[in-house]
Amino acid sequence: MLITYRSSLEGTLNIAESFEKNCWINMTAPSTEELAQVSQFCNIPMEFLRDPLDLEETARIQYDEETNCTLIIIDFPTIDMNYDQFDSYITIPIGIILGTDYMVTICSQSTGFLESLVRRNVNTSMKSRFALEILFLISTQYIEKLKQLNKQRHKIENNLRNSLTNKQLYDLMEIEKSLVYFLTSLKGNGDIITKLFRTHSVKLYEEDKELLEDVIIENNQGIETTELYTRILNSITGSYSSLISNELNNTMKTLTKFTVFLTLPTLVFSFFGMNVTLPIADQSPLSWMFTLIIAVLFIVLIGLAFRRRRIY
Template structure:
């Protein structure tokens, strides 16, 4: 993919690093732009209810190609493709992907809030360790979201500049 699309190899590797933070990088030699943003995904280490982490997704805008790279399947692109966005307008396409990611955060926050309300209602009846651990998982998800949304917001601000 790097050779075929004339994309720097690190632009393909960096979004696969789960510790990568949101950023924009431009490569003068290949004229490619890398946008890394965080997307919410279910934490597979917690099975009782949906707990979330965030993972990086890379959007690479090349001279002739748009390439996305992510460690897991995400429906961010599917939502954009359903809209029939014109991919020849690369910046617009990237913004549509970022908008789709933002929409996912809103949906996940609604789900977390429903879970929180359910746990709080159960807490009125009796307090158990499981309920406390579930609340801690929700809090962990919110910390991931807060950290990622700050970085994602900075990226969108830079794009509009």
């Protein structure tokens, strides 16, 4: 899909029917024909359009001297469709291409957060500042998703206090996986954002530098928040692992006690049930009382021994 926008004199973005000078071309999962059309009309290298569509592409900046185009690839968070229990996240790349007369954003999936730019007063002719607006918007997306993950963690933690199930542990694993994606992508994005200060192909004015500093601050806040949530989650999982081990030890201790108490009467009754001469007359009607008393006596003695050693 391909949509072209151009800012009006009032600063609002309007959809353009064709490619115009200083317009913004937003491409989502484009077809081969659309890639060829944009590459030819806007004089953009084809690899600049194809690289951001690779989900394994890392964040980077690349400049092409022949076409005077700059490619910025950066990661943004999106919902993981493979997990439907709650909103788990992964990160995928998005490409921002700054050309001489055109600006292109391209991604393999829908970028709903870019729709908020349509409602803002932006100027597509100021390509560097417009690119920084997108970078700032991506950084704020991380903060919003982190807040949602933290709320979900609180919910799972409250459920864990009542009962511990495998589903809750799997949910915690999904949150931890999302945080790993976030931390890796935020650090990669931070390196790219810092390089913008030293990149001569991207012209920055004083106002742009101030916005770039805001982007760096927002990205660093995302890194610190992700690291904090990761430490909290590791602490929670470690604590519950200790609780599970403790519960297992208590269960095994209880079963061992029952085994000992049940084994003693069996030993006594087995001894007196042997076909040999015993001190108790086998014809006496009270003989079974003697064996029962001996079994109970053994149980009481072992119980007192356990109590003295504080095994209970």
